[in-house]
Amino acid sequence: MQLPIVAPAPIVSQHAEAFKDLFENQKQYRHFQNYVTGLIVLPNKSMANISRCILDSADKTNLSRFMSESPWFQEQVNHRRLIYLHEETKFVRKSKSESVLAIDDSLCEHVGSLFEYIDRHYDHANDGYPIAHNPVTSHYVSGAVRFPVDLRLYRRYEEITQWEKFVLKHFPDTTIPKKKKERQKLHRQVDETLLQDPEFLELHRQFRTKIDLAIDLVRSAIRHRLRFDVLLFDGWYLSEALVAEAARRHKKWISILKKNRNLETNSFQLKDASGQPIKFEGEHVSVEEFVKQIPTNAFKMVVVNEKTYWTFSLTVRIPSLGKVRLVISYENGNLTDTYVVLVTNALDWEAKRIIATYLLRWPIETFYQDGKERLGLDEYLMRDAKAIGKHWCLVFVAYSLLHLDCLPSPLAKEQVPTKSIGETCRQQARALIELLVIQAHKMLQNGESAKSVFDSLFAKQLAYATT
DSSP: OOOOBOSOOHHHHHHGGGGGGGSSSHHHHHHHHHHHHHHHHOSOOOHHHHHHHBTTOOOHHHHHHHHHTSSOOHHHHHHHHHHHHHHHTTTTOOOGGGOEEEEEEOOEEOSSSOSTTOEEOOBTTTTBOOEEEEEEEEEEEETTEEEEEEEEEEOOHHHHTTHHHHHHHHOTTOOOOSSHHHHHHHHHHHHHHHTTSHHHHHHHHHOOOHHHHHHHHHHHHHHTTOOOSEEEEOGGGOOHHHHHHHHHTTOEEEEEOOTTOEEEGGGOOOBOTTSOBOOOSSSEEEHHHHHHHSOGGGOEEEEETTEEEEEEEEEEEETTTEEEEEEEEESSTTOOSOOEEEEESOTTOOHHHHHHHHGGGHHHHHHHHHHHHTSOTTOOOOOOHHHHHHHHHHHHHHHHHHHHHHOOOTTOSSOSOSSOHHHHHHHHHHHHHHHHHHHHHHHHHTTOOHHHHHHHHTHHHHHHHHO
16 A cells, blocks of 8 residues: 555655646646656556646546646647756756757667557667657756656558558458568559558658657757757668758768768778778778778777777768767777777867767666656556656656756756666655645544544545455
């Protein structure tokens, strides 16, 4: 049995006023506070559990209606959150040139396929295709300040176009294969015909790649007036379209370069250990082959955040990306471990600065971890996509309020978060236990028996346990 919650978490009460006018009435506003509180302090983040633990929440259907039917808009709440964060962090943030926007995506896995827009998505970590939603998110980092900005749900082409249904409609005798390569072959055979179907064509036009969503997230961050000069993303997002968008917005960018990418051999000169130019055959050389030719004495040691790297940097041209700067980095001086290749349009930056800046991408990974382990980013049970979007929006709110409590004083010597999101969650839970004890004490002072106090405080949970 979990402890009942007698009031919103103190951190929610402290900041919730900034969102109050976005809700139609006091009940909606209270549901907002209750749901965010439940995300922060309860181990089970389901609406049913939040409802039975919140004393002033009459029924789980009320919270369900708040998430699925009530006329409040996640876009407005998210915009207000960003305005509020911008104001609350103005004395802690770094300059625009030292601030970054990171782009990445994560899987919110589920069992069953009853959730709207759920599908099988590739999991790089496990090399499998779990049933999941696949949100693409942007994350702002400026010194100690780091918070999620926005989210776009990625939907696979076959799911959004109902591809299998239309294949069977136009090719009724076709057996649709399960394996990826065989399905790709079938796509080449049937898609031209499917695009002649007006209904399929309309669905086809709704499809957005992850690169499209990443570009939209960059534009969204700029519309929200976030000040940053650098975009960070992993090698999956390194594309001509996203790089072109960065150029239009006058942003620098840093990414991971995959080892099978080609470099234009006439764009650089590499020398061997004796100082003689190395000749490459052909117009292009793969990154992997290029790295094999770099002499050991060309690598230089740099220290970033007290960690040593052995690096080699060079400006080259890459087809579709243009002139860029590479940093090849090992973690030991023997150059025997796996290397990483960073690539950027910041041609005048030295290796140390490029590495240090790319490491600012890490907070988006810790957000995914904290969001799932602490705040229920992937624990929703509602099936409607609109309600799921509202859930994600309120997870962003919960994370942001907790993060404000983690920020150092503007005068602090070290401008880094002073505690973890998990520690702050535990502090909020302890504060609510104190409020519960005080509430029980007041009831006892008013003459109620211990049994009456217990029955009153745990009535909803006991009722649920007996149904």
